[in-house]
Amino acid sequence: MPVHNSIRGGTFHGQVVQAGTAHVTVGARPPTIGGLPPLSSVFTGREQDLADLRTLLTPDGPPIVAVTGLGGIGKTTLAIAAGHALVAAGRVSLALFVNLRGYDETPVEAGQALDTLLRALGVPAEHIPPDPETRATLYRDQLAKHDRGVLVIADNASTAEQVRLLRPPSARHRLLVTTRETLPSLGAHLHRLGVLAPEAATELLDSAVRAARSDDDRIAADPETARRMAELCGRLPLALRLAAAQLVLDPHLRPEELADDLADGADRLDLLHVDEIGIRLTLERSYRRLTPDLAELFRLLALNPGPDISTEAAAALIDRKPREARSLLARLAGTALIEQGAEGGRWYLYDLVRDYAVERGQQTPESDAAVRRLLEYYASTAVAAEAWVDAPAGTADPDSFRDRAAALSWLDQEHANLVAGVHGAAATGHPDLAVVLSAAVAPYLSARWLRRDEALAVTTAGLRAARAVGSPVVEASAWSNHGLALDQARRYGEAVEAFHRAADLSGSIGDRSGEATAYGGLGNTLRKLDRFEEAVSALRHALAIQREEGDPRGEAMMSVNLGSLLSEIRRFDEALALLRRAGDLCRSLGERHGEALAWVNTGAVMRSLGRHPESVEALDRARDLFHGLGDRFRTATTTEGLGLTLLSMGRYEDAITLFEDARAVFEELGDRDGEGVAWRDLGSALRCLGRFDEALAAQRKALAAGRELGDREREAGAWSEIAELMEEEGRSEEAFAAHQEAIRAAAAATARGGEGQALSRFGAFLSRNGRPEEAASAAEKALDIVRGLGDPHLEARALNELAEIYDELGRQLEGIRALGRARTLFQECGDPGGEVMTLSNLGSALTSLDRFREAADVCREAIGLLQAAGDREGEALMRAALGSSLRAAGAAAEAEEAGARERAIRAAVAADTPGT
Numbered sequence: 001m002p003v004h005n006s007i008r009g010g011t012f013h014g015q016v017v018q019a020g021t022a023h024v025t026v027g028a029r030p031p032t033i034g035g036l037p038p039l040s041s042v043f044t045g046r047e048q049d050l051a052d053l054r055t056l057l058t059p060d061g062p063p064i065v066a067v068t069g070l071g072g073i074g075k076t077t078l079a080i081a082a083g084h085a086l087v088a089a090g091r092v093s094l095a096l097f098v099n100l101r102g103y104d105e106t107p108v109e110a111g112q113a114l115d116t117l118l119r120a121l122g123v124p125a126e127h128i129p130p131d132p133e134t135r136a137t138l139y140r141d142q143l144a145k146h147d148r149g150v151l152v153i154a155d156n157a158s159t160a161e162q163v164r165l166l167r168p169p170s171a172r173h174r175l176l177v178t179t180r181e182t183l184p185s186l187g188a189h190l191h192r193l194g195v196l197a198p199e200a201a202t203e204l205l206d207s208a209v210r211a212a213r214s215d216d217d218r219i220a221a222d223p224e225t226a227r228r229m230a231e232l233c234g235r236l237p238l239a240l241r242l243a244a245a246q247l248v249l250d251p252h253l254r255p256e257e258l259a260d261d262l263a264d265g266a267d268r269l270d271l272l273h274v275d276e277i278g279i280r281l282t283l284e285r286s287y288r289r290l291t292p293d294l295a296e297l298f299r300l301l302a303l304n305p306g307p308d309i310s311t312e313a314a315a316a317l318i319d320r321k322p323r324e325a326r327s328l329l330a331r332l333a334g335t336a337l338i339e340q341g342a343e344g345g346r347w348y349l350y351d352l353v354r355d356y357a358v359e360r361g362q363q364t365p366e367s368d369a370a371v372r373r374l375l376e377y378y379a380s381t382a383v384a385a386e387a388w389v390d391a392p393a394g395t396a397d398p399d400s401f402r403d404r405a406a407a408l409s410w411l412d413q414e415h416a417n418l419v420a421g422v423h424g425a426a427a428t429g430h431p432d433l434a435v436v437l438s439a440a441v442a443p444y445l446s447a448r449w450l451r452r453d454e455a456l457a458v459t460t461a462g463l464r465a466a467r468a469v470g471s472p473v474v475e476a477s478a479w480s481n482h483g484l485a486l487d488q489a490r491r492y493g494e495a496v497e498a499f500h501r502a503a504d505l506s507g508s509i510g511d512r513s514g515e516a517t518a519y520g521g522l523g524n525t526l527r528k529l530d531r532f533e534e535a536v537s538a539l540r541h542a543l544a545i546q547r548e549e550g551d552p553r554g555e556a557m558m559s560v561n562l563g564s565l566l567s568e569i570r571r572f573d574e575a576l577a578l579l580r581r582a583g584d585l586c587r588s589l590g591e592r593h594g595e596a597l598a599w600v601n602t603g604a605v606m607r608s609l610g611r612h613p614e615s616v617e618a619l620d621r622a623r624d625l626f627h628g629l630g631d632r633f634r635t636a637t638t639t640e641g642l643g644l645t646l647l648s649m650g651r652y653e654d655a656i657t658l659f660e661d662a663r664a665v666f667e668e669l670g671d672r673d674g675e676g677v678a679w680r681d682l683g684s685a686l687r688c689l690g691r692f693d694e695a696l697a698a699q700r701k702a703l704a705a706g707r708e709l710g711d712r713e714r715e716a717g718a719w720s721e722i723a724e725l726m727e728e729e730g731r732s733e734e735a736f737a738a739h740q741e742a743i744r745a746a747a748a749a750t751a752r753g754g755e756g757q758a759l760s761r762f763g764a765f766l767s768r769n770g771r772p773e774e775a776a777s778a779a780e781k782a783l784d785i786v787r788g789l790g791d792p793h794l795e796a797r798a799l800n801e802l803a804e805i806y807d808e809l810g811r812q813l814e815g816i817r818a819l820g821r822a823r824t825l826f827q828e829c830g831d832p833g834g835e836v837m838t839l840s841n842l843g844s845a846l847t848s849l850d851r852f853r854e855a856a857d858v859c860r861e862a863i864g865l866l867q868a869a870g871d872r873e874g875e876a877l878m879r880a881a882l883g884s885s886l887r888a889a890g891a892a893a894e895a896e897e898a899g900a901r902e903r904a905i906r907a908a909v910a911a912d913t914p915g916t
Helices: 047-056 075-088 110-120 132-144 198-212 223-232 237-249 255-262 265-271 279-287 292-301 311-318 322-333 351-361 367-390 404-427 431-447 452-469 472-488 492-508 512-528 532-548 552-568 572-589 592-608 612-629 632-648 652-669 672-688 692-709 712-728 732-747 753-768 772-789 792-808 812-829 832-848 852-869 872-888 892-912
Strands: 064-068 094-099 150-157 174-179 189-192 346-348
Touching: 047 064, 047 075, 047 189, 064 075, 075 094, 075 150, 075 174, 094 110, 110 132, 198 223, 198 237, 223 255, 237 255, 237 265, 237 279, 255 265, 265 279, 265 351, 279 351, 292 311, 292 322, 292 351, 311 322, 311 346, 311 367, 367 404, 367 431, 404 431, 404 452, 431 452, 431 472, 452 472, 472 492, 472 512, 492 512, 512 532, 512 552, 532 552, 552 572, 552 592, 572 592, 592 612, 592 632, 612 632, 632 652, 632 672, 652 672, 672 692, 672 712, 692 712, 712 732, 712 753, 732 753, 753 772, 753 792, 772 792, 792 812, 792 832, 812 832, 832 852, 832 872, 852 872, 872 892
Parallel strands: 064 174, 064 189, 094 150, 150 174
Antiparallel strands: none
């Protein structure tokens, strides 16, 4: 008999099968991935983000998590990966996915999204109510049936309203939203997604290319170009995939060709487009949702010359108050079209977004006025900051910055914008602002961060702009600024020419202040060329102008420069008088920076005079002043000088500590020159302690720094130090080769003083190693070079070294003549220590010729100098030499008297020495 059944009510998921008897085997229900798209085959670089989401999407975590970020940054791929991971781990029983298409022309409404989700939950279409609120009730009922929880992924939301009805009904369910907005009214926990790390970006490129052809190794075979491509794509996953697609479409396209094409910002957005997918289209969808004021802000931000912009600069750009600009920037950041810096108060656009903003900005008539406002802000604020950094206390505008440290901090933050602003101002028809910016920024770049290439580029642009302005005063100032930058770049010949141009222009229009500045720069550069007399003349001329013009600050700073130069050529009395005057002037003006410079140079003079306690005191004062001013560079250079004083005092361990401290600061500041000097001096201190391997390693690092900078004089000095270390370790052949390298490097240097020193040290090496003829040749060449420098002290030392070699060769008469000249030079320099050394050598030469009475007379003269200096140990040694000469001359009684005086002095010294 047929069976007639009627089934009504309930929920039907398919056809109903009727049977008299039905046998059904029901197994354990596996995890369901209802509606969840497959995991991307090239998911990479998001391991930490995925781990963070897995931590957040737990019963103890927030009910709603929103992954936010720029379109194309990989939010959807990450959300899908999180869904797969949670289902695979059994953390949820079901993962659902709905694309809300929030940036399409017709976004998915909440009711449509609920329809999709209810179908995925197994509800037939005919049982889904039409009203969104009723659908939401049914949706919550369906979720409640899943005890182990459901993860709902709402992708690409643009408003909170699209997502509001999708909120889960209990703590065991989770809603994961991806959006370009922050959607504050949603109350979600935000997880901001950034661009990929460099390694992950290149890995994605390689994976995307290999996904089409597994043996395609074009990316892997050229890692440098791959890294370049990744950067040109902004490390944005969508852009990287689109770039890879270009390689897939054309198997003969080389990565370097594509990278070159991508480097053209004007065409980059066109290249990153395949079929209906492209960066421009993605950004267009975000841009068209902006309100008019946000759209204007977005367009104008692309006009900023540097990589990021402060709230205050943005306010100037859009002609709004800072608080209004801050609000607009925050709202724009909420759309993910711009990003806020980690510390707040600064904002930036990814490169591809900037390309798009530039396109949009080209259609905007307000651009020219906005650029002018922005550049005026940078110029006026840079001038105010430089005034705080460089001006005497109390003369800077107190309304501009809180203090000098704040001014330096602003310059540090804005330096990239300021450098780019100089070039931008010159290129966009604002040469007057380019001149102002260049003059304000160049000294900072040279002195604060030692970005010498940037300083040179800035002053070059400033000079071109000054010529466009057509003012001789402006052009003269620009030539002086350019001269300073050339000097910093070690292009001394060009710097001399630039300062001459500045001086001539200033003089022709009666600009005395500009003339003094030019001559001051000229003197400092001539000094580096070892043209000492010309340098002294230039600085004296500049100082005279400063005094005539009644400029006490200018007089003080010029006195410091001249005092430092006179100290270098050992005119110590004149140097100290100038430095004392400079220090007094600076203290009266409240100019702590100038006062610190005066103390630094005073410390160097005292070290040269052997007055070490006074040197330490002066350098400690300078270091405290620089530290208080926040000037880390000059604090480090002063620390280096203090280390040299302690080295001269035999306090080697303390000196090593100071050299290492200074080197660490130089390294942090990126100052390879300072770092190289610190390595050199550290090597010298280590050598004094017999730590030869460490000393050699330090000198090799000094050598590397010199080579990197192209400073052949520093390179030569390092080679000479290495040579002497090699010699001390018995490696004579290597020492000889190192000396040869030192001479070659010094001969290629701009200044000739280094070559003289290298030859002199080589001559001493040859003499010590039994090669006196070659030693004499090297020493004679060194003397010729030194004589041409006009430095009497160096000449005197070279004469002494040559005389010693002549003595070895039996050419005592030539040696005696050389020593006589050396003594006269030391007397002219006011160097009694050098005179004593010369007299000692002269006594030895006279003794070797059996001219014992003359040798005794020389010893007596040396004793007088040693007594005046209070050097009792030196006096004892010289009295011993006197006794030997007298005995050889047959004057036994006088010799005995000299011996007795020697013993008495030694006894007195022993009595005064603790522990003796």
